[in-house]
Amino acid sequence: MSSRKSIKYWSRILAITGVSVSLIVLGIRAMVNSSVRSNECQGSNVANGGDKINWRQISDNNLERKRLESHKREITDVEISPDCSFIVTASLGRTAKIWDREGNELATLGSHKNSIWDVEISPDGSFIVTASLDDTARIWDRNGNEQAILKGHQRSVKDVEISSDGSFIVTASFDDTAIVWDRKGNKQVILDGHQDNVTEVEISSDGSFIITASRDGTAKIWSSNGNELATLSGHHGIVNDVEISTDNSFIVTASSDQTAKIWDYLGNEPEGVTTQLKA
Numbered sequence: 001m002s003s004r005k006s007i008k009y010w011s012r013i014l015a016i017t018g019v020s021v022s023l024i025v026l027g028i029r030a031m032v033n034s035s036v037r038s039n040e041c042q043g044s045n046v047a048n049g050g051d052k053i054n055w056r057q058i059s060d061n062n063l064e065r066k067r068l069e070s071h072k073r074e075i076t077d078v079e080i081s082p083d084c085s086f087i088v089t090a091s092l093g094r095t096a097k098i099w100d101r102e103g104n105e106l107a108t109l110g111s112h113k114n115s116i117w118d119v120e121i122s123p124d125g126s127f128i129v130t131a132s133l134d135d136t137a138r139i140w141d142r143n144g145n146e147q148a149i150l151k152g153h154q155r156s157v158k159d160v161e162i163s164s165d166g167s168f169i170v171t172a173s174f175d176d177t178a179i180v181w182d183r184k185g186n187k188q189v190i191l192d193g194h195q196d197n198v199t200e201v202e203i204s205s206d207g208s209f210i211i212t213a214s215r216d217g218t219a220k221i222w223s224s225n226g227n228e229l230a231t232l233s234g235h236h237g238i239v240n241d242v243e244i245s246t247d248n249s250f251i252v253t254a255s256s257d258q259t260a261k262i263w264d265y266l267g268n269e270p271e272g273v274t275t276q277l278k279a
Contacts, residue, residue, distance in 0.1 A: 066103035071095065076117050081125040086142065088128055090116040096130050098144050107144025112136070118159050122166045127183075129169055131157040137171045139185050148185030153177070159200050163207040168224070170210055172198040178212045180226060189226030194218070200241050204248045209265070211251060213239040219253050221265075232263050 068075075073093035080087050086106065087099045096109040096116050114134035121128050127147065128140045137150040137157050150157075155174040162169050168188065169181045178191040178198050191198075196215035203210050209229065210222045219232040219239050232239075237257030244251055251263045 068097075068099055068103055068105075070097060070105050073115075076115070077119050079119050079121045079128075081121050081142070082123055083125055085125070088119050088121060090119040090130060092116075094132075094134075096128070096140075098128075098142070109138070109140050109144050109146070111138060111146055111149075114156075117156070120160050120162050122162050123164055124166055126166070129160050129162060131160040131171060133157075135173075135175075137169070137181075139169075150179070150181050150185050150187075152179050152187050152190070155197075158198065161201050161203050163203050163224075164205050165207060167207070170201045170203060172201040172212060174198075176214070176216075178210070178222075180210070180224065191220070191222050191226060191228075193220055193228050193231075199239065202242050202244050204244050205246055206248060208248070211242050211244060213242040213253060215239075217255075219251070221251075230266055230268075232261070234261055235259065 068089060071089065071091040071093055073091050075089050075091050077090040078087065084101060086101065088096055089099070090096045092115040094110065094112045094114060094116065096119055097105055098107040099105055109130060112130065112132040112134050114132055116130050116132045118131040119128065126142060128142065129137055130140070131137045133156040135153050135155060135157065137160050138146055139148040139150070140146055150171060153171065153173040153175050157171050157173050159172040160169060167183055170178055171181070172178045174197040176194045176196060176198060178201050180188040180191065182188055191210065191212060194212065194214040194216050198212050198214050200213040201210060207224055210224060211219055212222065213219045215238045217233070217235050217237060217239060219242050220228060221230040221232070222228055232253060235253065235255040235257050237255045239253050239255050241254040242251065248265055250265065252260055253263065254260045
């Protein structure tokens with residue numbers, strides 16, 4: 001699980017248990033990203049030296065900096081901007097909120113008609129995308145002004161990803177499809193080939209290909225212009241998650257069949273490696 005998805009996982013656990021989100025997330029997120037973002041997140045002791053901290057000697061009270069408690073319902077997701085200057089939280093209460101790094105509320109994103117399940121911040125921090133059970137995703141500027149509504153799905157939008165250069169967006173939906181959109185929210189292509197809900201989507205670091213995971217037990221590799229390149233069909237249960245290596249050389253899928261599988265970028269299970277990971 002990537003650092004970003006680790007934060008998503010725990011924020012969704014918070015949603016289930018009803019625990020409020022704390023700015024401890026800021027410290028953890030900065031630490032796990034310190035190897036690639038330490039130059040961008042200036043002023044964070046954790047980001048500049050998290051590996052030197054003796055975490056066992058720090059109490060929970062010392063870790064927690066501030067609670068973000070303005071939401072009226074459970075928080076489903078949280079993201080931190082690449083420069084660590086702001087935070088975005090999403091909620092079952094149909095809103096997302098922008099906070100500064102000290103926990104002060106800056107804006108409420110309140111146009112969705114149903115719960116918000118996922119939120120993403122662009123790599124340059126200039127815009128935000130929210131995904132909702134109202135069948136839409138929405139693009140916002142970093143000040144919380146709505147820029148576009150992404151209409152095209154027929155059911156809830158489960159996941160959203162932004163390309164590394166910020167030029168396109170991909171949404172995954174319970175309507176069994178994913179859709180590629182340009183930066184302004186114009187529909188480019190529909191990725192239609194799964195037989196059940198699309199659970200997750202990932203974009204390669206160079207933006208050349210996309211991977212979708214589905215409840216139909218498969219993952220699929222697509223070119224960024226929508227051509228289906230391969231089907232990863234080795235699982236015997238729902239494919240809940242998918243990750244692409246940073247060098248785009250291999251893919252890992254995680255399934256309800258209690259296994260994870262390693263694939264090459266063509267969708268083959270490489271010979272000579274442990275391809276089925278089961279505890």
